[in-house]
Amino acid sequence: MRRTTLGACALALAVFVSDSHAQAQQQNSRYVVVTSFDLPYGPDRGKALSYLNEYFLPGTQLNPRVRNSRVMIHQWGKNAMQVVLVEEYDNWDDIMAPCGQPCDDYNDQNAPPEEGEAGYAEYQEMVDVFFEAFSSHSDEIYTTNMNRAVNEGTRPSLIGAAPPAADDN
16 A cells, blocks of 8 residues: 555656646747748749748738747758748747737738739739749747757857756756
8 A cells, every 4th residue: 555655646746747847848948830842943933932022921020929030941952942931939829829910011011913903913923933832831840948049149058968857947
């Protein structure tokens, strides 16, 4: 009986410690969304990049919930056509939340031309080229411990071998 009680107490303590550790980790973590797709070289590449910059990215760049954002274009290696979009958020809910007012204002001021208006054919061509490439994109979501991050002007708070799990927050 005593062995069972000690086992149950040890299990309860382990669950408590790991749950507390998970909560601490979550408080010091961020979510990183990585979207990648291939954008072939050729005369249409510039059209797709124009659409990306003018219409697609402002939803990320203006979103107050996005902590950091990067657009990376593969420069060396076997898949030089790859474009990677990286966004960093404080929590899962921020990923799912709409951008809101900043994006609404931008979209109102930068509405794409409608059919029959000047520039519509060029806009539609950008859309078609971009979404043809983007149709095979992949999305992945990661978490990162910010105590191990290097940010401009700062160094990680944990350097070297990781301390025991209870202190790793």
